Amino acid sequence: MAKEFRIQTISVCDTIRIHCLSCIFGVWVIFKRLAKGVWNSQRLTNIQPRDNPPSCLVDSRLGQHKYVKLKGEKFHYVESGSKERPLILLLHGFPDFWLSWRYQIPVLSQQFRVVALDLKGFGDSDKPVWRSRYQINRILEEIKDFIHALGVSNCIIIGHDLGALIGWYLVHQTPELVNKFFAVSCPHPNIYWQNLSNTCNYQWLNFVQVPYLPEIDALKEDVKIIDQYYKHLAPNDVYLEAYKYAFSRKDDWTGPINYYRKLPFLRINEGAGNISTTVILITGNKDQLVKLEGIVKSTEYCDKFYLKMIDGTEHFPHQEDPENFNKVIIQFLIGKSTSVEKDMLQRSSSKRIMQGLLGAVSTTVKYGNSVIDNVQKKTNCVVSSIPIGLSLNYNQATSK
Structure with missing residues (x-):
């Protein structure tokens, strides 16, 4: 099947349904915020100024901070390891940036060339505000150009959450670009959107279709949404402060939210065939944001796959239990030991x-x-x- 038909838009009825629900949830959130504002307006507008980046964001011990410009878009990334070794491209989730992989970069760079990319709209990469700049074909083409700009024709991709969602589209569209694909805490796109119907994510997904308001809402109560996502970090953790610094302005949210204003309208064509690339699905067994059943059903789209649960972790297994997570990654990258084969x-x-x-x-x-x-x-x-x-x-x- 031609590549251009592997990714398709949803039906007109489903599109209208999303827009109608976005209006309903938008009005509901506005009413709720106004009601809260009457009782405690300071709580809604209290934003701590963050003008200087935390030390962990300027520390070069994890790798070199680099930039590349592709077709008018500037991308920031952190690179570590020898350029002579196979390339691992790390794609973070939402709301996140390259720092997500702080526990993986030092370990993987011992045997691989590791690049942790700030996706467009995140971190120090460019943050265009127009939704059209986040079309999936454009995003995939930029990642392809980025890989080629690093001087290689293919690589290993490890993606978490949104980064894994983009990775799913990538291995369907350009399988020759990916040697192995690790999907962390993220089911296949066709399963992903179906599994939101019974969670609070479904309400949020419809709410973010409204312009401007979701960005303002994300900043409320000193970017409380960061505390809610990163519950595994202590209140005074330097990394938690780094995340709040990276998402402390309205413009820091427009790009990330634009992904969710575009991707819900896309699916992989069921007639496109299965993924030929080896896929390793990794999930925490206590993840409350992703249904385990959806992770399992995603294997139906893969010719060859492995599935591993990181026991005791939730949505961020690579941060919550980096030791065991890294062991899983290394086992599948370097080769299976006897104990792994028995497992x-x-x-x-x-x-x-x-x-x-x-x-x-x-x-x-x-x-x-x-x-x-x-x-x-x-x-x-x-x-x-x-x-x-x-x-x-x-x-x-x-x-x-």
């Missing part, structure tokens, strides 16, 4: 994978009941149990 469980179908993985989740307090009920409906109430933390792999080509 792998061959499955003959994606249906059996869902049964096993969600059976494991049934042993956890938070996810057990709700997930198992959902899976039983899909598997005729047949759910098997396996130990928590088990890695799963599946190669459709060899299972036939």
Whole structure:
């Protein structure tokens, strides 16, 4: 199938539905904010001035801070490791920037050339305000040009959250550009948008379609949204302050939010075929922002995949438990040890994978009941149990 048809827009009815809901949620949020303002206006407008960057943002020990200009857009990135080694491109999530990978850069750069990119609109990269500058084809073309500007024709991509979502589109559109793709805390795009319907993210997704207001809302109560996302960081943590510095102005939010003003209207064409690139899906078993069932269902779009849960972590496994997260990454990059091979469980179908993985989740307090009920409906109430933390792999080509 031609590349231009792999990514398609949603139907007119679904588009109208999103815009109608955005109006409803916009009015609701305005009313709620005004009601709060009557009781405590200072709480809504209290923003601490942040004119100087925290030391961790100017420290070069993690790598060299560099810039490149591509077709009029300036991109900032941090690079570490020898240029003679294979390239790993790190793509952060929302709301985040290159600092997200502070625990991975030193470890991976010992054996790889590591580049942590600030996506357009984030960090020190350019922050255009127009939504048209965040068209998915433009974003993918810029990442392709960026990789080529680094002097290589392909690389390994590790993406978290929004960065992984963009990575999914990239491996569908230009699979020859990606040797291996690690999707952290993010299901396949066609699954991603479906799995928002039962969470508060669904309300937020519709709310951000409204112009201007979401950016102002994000700044309320001294950028409280950062505290809500990074609950694993202590209140006085230097990295928490670094995030608040990076998102302390209205313009710091327009670009990031514009991704969510464009991407919900896109899907991968179901007739585009499966991803030929090896995909490693990594998720925390306590993630409240992403449904585990959605991570598992994403494997249906992959010819070859591995799935790994980082036990005890939520939406930021690479920050919450960097030691175990890095071990998982290294195992899949450098090669499988004997212990890893024993830990792998061959499955003959994606249906059996869902049964096993969600059976494991049934042993956890938070996810057990709700997930198992959902899976039983899909598997005729047949759910098997396996130990928590088990890695799963599946190669459709060899299972036939």
